[in-house]
Amino acid sequence: CVDKPHIVTCTAPVNIAVIKYWGKRHEELILPINSSLSVTLHQDQLKTTTTVATSRSFQEDRIWLNGKEEDINHPRLQSCLREIRRLSRKRRNDGDPILNATGLSHKVHICSVNNFPTAAGLASSAAGFACLVYTLAQVFGIEGELSGIARQGSGSACRSIYGGFVQWLMGQKEDGKDSLAQQVEPESHWPELRILVLVASAERKPVGSTSGMQTSVQTSCLLKHRAESVVPGRMAEMIQAVRRKDFAAFAELTMKDSNQFHATCLDTYPPIFYLNSVSQQVINVVHRYNRHYGETRLAYTFDAGPNAVIFTLQQHVPELVEVVQHFFPPETNGGQFIKGLPVNPVAIS
Numbered sequence: 001c002v003d004k005p006h007i008v009t010c011t012a013p014v015n016i017a018v019i020k021y022w023g024k025r026h027e028e029l030i031l032p033i034n035s036s037l038s039v040t041l042h043q044d045q046l047k048t049t050t051t052v053a054t055s056r057s058f059q060e061d062r063i064w065l066n067g068k069e070e071d072i073n074h075p076r077l078q079s080c081l082r083e084i085r086r087l088s089r090k091r092r093n094d095g096d097p098i099l100n101a102t103g104l105s106h107k108v109h110i111c112s113v114n115n116f117p118t119a120a121g122l123a124s125s126a127a128g129f130a131c132l133v134y135t136l137a138q139v140f141g142i143e144g145e146l147s148g149i150a151r152q153g154s155g156s157a158c159r160s161i162y163g164g165f166v167q168w169l170m171g172q173k174e175d176g177k178d179s180l181a182q183q184v185e186p187e188s189h190w191p192e193l194r195i196l197v198l199v200a201s202a203e204r205k206p207v208g209s210t211s212g213m214q215t216s217v218q219t220s221c222l223l224k225h226r227a228e229s230v231v232p233g234r235m236a237e238m239i240q241a242v243r244r245k246d247f248a249a250f251a252e253l254t255m256k257d258s259n260q261f262h263a264t265c266l267d268t269y270p271p272i273f274y275l276n277s278v279s280q281q282v283i284n285v286v287h288r289y290n291r292h293y294g295e296t297r298l299a300y301t302f303d304a305g306p307n308a309v310i311f312t313l314q315q316h317v318p319e320l321v322e323v324v325q326h327f328f329p330p331e332t333n334g335g336q337f338i339k340g341l342p343v344n345p346v347a348i349s
């Protein structure tokens with residue numbers, strides 16, 4: 001009989017945290033010290049595309065990232081693969097009919113590409129692991145909750161499983177079963193909201209989020225204060241601001257939370273610097289712009305890298321593009337920008 005490979009391709013967009021996740025209470029299970037909230041971008045913008053092929057003739061599991069073969073034995077990759085195969089085995093043992101699913105003993109070949117700079121603080125691992133887990137789930141016939149598996153690849157990945165406005169509840173259980181992502185509002189909720197990404201540097205970040213978080217948890221008392229006394233209140237306020245579509249409240253919380261996250265990086269010992277001079281200029285321009293109009297029309301946020309993500313409403317986009325081009329002309333470092341808007345989560349093509 002002919003051995004036809006079973007092939008599935010999916011895409012997953014990046015998510016941008018407006019209440020940041022920083023710090024783990026369990027390294028292996030990736031359990032955070034605080035809840036977080038993000039906006040998932042439009043499917044056509046910053047995204048990962050992953051193809052998984054399975055065949056009886058494959059000798060071993062293999063993975064290629066952006067065209068280069070990587071180590072399949074990466075522990076987090078193994079956690080995701082193991083968990084998907086375990087769930088598939090369980091479903092079969094429970095007698096569930098699994099249509100079109102691949103044989104459990106079959107090896108997988110995974111090919112994943114990003115359409116944006118990897119590891120430059122543009123949440124590439126979030127889209128990457130969400131996409132990997134979702135695609136593997138299609139291949140092995142798993143349905144239902146996937147955010148808990150994506151979380152074990154990269155914490156922020158659990159939020160890219162859903163579209164729109166998504167919270168990752170930190171959970172209380174030791175086994176992490178309640179540390180899951182949940183949609184707060186769908187992508188259709190706030191159609192006027194726009195996101196603009198200003199690429200200040202496409203280089204790899206100097207300190208990866210895993211080691212950065214470890215040092216911060218060990219050394220920053222500001223981080224402890226933030227997780228225990230600031231984030232719980234901010235999560236509630238942010239959810240209200242999103243539900244009311246109150247841009248000024250949303251923007252202020254977003255900027256304050258980004259600033260506090262970077263303050264905890266500075267409070268880490270030795271300190272971590274993710275922002276560069278272009279990022280600082282962006283912060284100043286945004287505050288000057290808002291002051292000029294006497295209302296909050298723009299908000300910035302920065303992850304573990306210097307690239308700015310700016311939120312605004314549709315009616316301000318043309319002027320914002322002019323402002324960006326004026327202050328950061330293409331020949332300067334900050335000249336590239338990509339527009340997006342939050343829409344769908346994971347689509348199968």
Ligand code: PMV
Nearest residue numbers: 017020021155156209303304
């Ligand atoms: O999921 P990780 O390990 O890539 O960490 C993400 C951390 C931040 O991007 C800085 C914040 C967040 O909540 O996405």
